[in-house]
Amino acid sequence: MSMSKSADAPHRLETKIGIVIPGDDLGEINDKLAGHGVLEINGRFTAVKRGILSEKEKVVSVEPIHSKYTPRPGDLVIGYIEGCTNNIWFVDIGAPFNAILPMSLGPSKAEFGGARSVIDIGEAIICRVQEVEETHSSVVSMKGMGLRKINSGIVEQFPPHLIGRIIGKGGKSLSKLKSNSECRIVVADNGRIWVDGDISGISKVRYTISNLANENFGGEN
Numbered sequence: 001m002s003m004s005k006s007a008d009a010p011h012r013l014e015t016k017i018g019i020v021i022p023g024d025d026l027g028e029i030n031d032k033l034a035g036h037g038v039l040e041i042n043g044r045f046t047a048v049k050r051g052i053l054s055e056k057e058k059v060v061s062v063e064p065i066h067s068k069y070t071p072r073p074g075d076l077v078i079g080y081i082e083g084c085t086n087n088i089w090f091v092d093i094g095a096p097f098n099a100i101l102p103m104s105l106g107p108s109k110a111e112f113g114g115a116r117s118v119i120d121i122g123e124a125i126i127c128r129v130q131e132v133e134e135t136h137s138s139v140v141s142m143k144g145m146g147l148r149k150i151n152s153g154i155v156e157q158f159p160p161h162l163i164g165r166i167i168g169k170g171g172k173s174l175s176k177l178k179s180n181s182e183c184r185i186v187v188a189d190n191g192r193i194w195v196d197g198d199i200s201g202i203s204k205v206r207y208t209i210s211n212l213a214n215e216n217f218g219g220e221n
Contacts, residue, residue: 020047022080023122035061048082069094069160069190071138075129078192084115094190097137105141124150153196160191181205
């Protein structure tokens with residue numbers, strides 16, 4: 001499957017192995033084939049799934065990482081756009097099933113047929129879970145204060161069930177981290193954390209997050 005994309009669109013760092021996220025540039029096609037979680041765009045491979053990059057017998061694919069996040073109505077989440085139609089975006093929120101973002105719940109400037117011009121595949125958004133079906137598929141919304149497309153900073157991953165350690169009692173730990181790093185920080189319920197600031201501040205936040213993760217996993221990543 002192939003899709004066209006503007007030739008002057010920026011490519012992310014080419015990845016050979018390890019964890020990739022939607023939108024990551026996986027390198028030139030050459031004589032290789034696109035497998036699960038990979039699209040061909042302008043002669044290069046692009047990840048459309050979050051997972052572990054794998055190349056077997058000239059087939060480049062992304063093996064999904066099993067998630068423990070279960071969406072609940074009202075949850076604040078950070079998601080990656082994995083695909084779209086004329087009026088719906090499909091969003092990876094780290095749950096077993098992708099969420100859908102209808103155009104009616106997306107940015108106000110979105111018009112029918114112009115979904116990719118507003119939020120493109122691989123881009124990240126801050127949104128809120130509006131409803132969850134019996135099958136655990138969910139609908140998310142960008143209607144609300146602070147809900148937006150992420151245009152700067154980084155997104156870090158942390159075990160969803162341990163997010164409370166970053167926030168702390170009454171939000172004190174998070175407030176202290178924001179003050180010490182001078183960064184904007186959004187901690188989402190699905191274990192993704194948006195950090196925006198200067199390089200020094202972002203490094204402080206990443207160091208703190210890494211230490212908290214290591215404390216809970218006996219030093220293992």
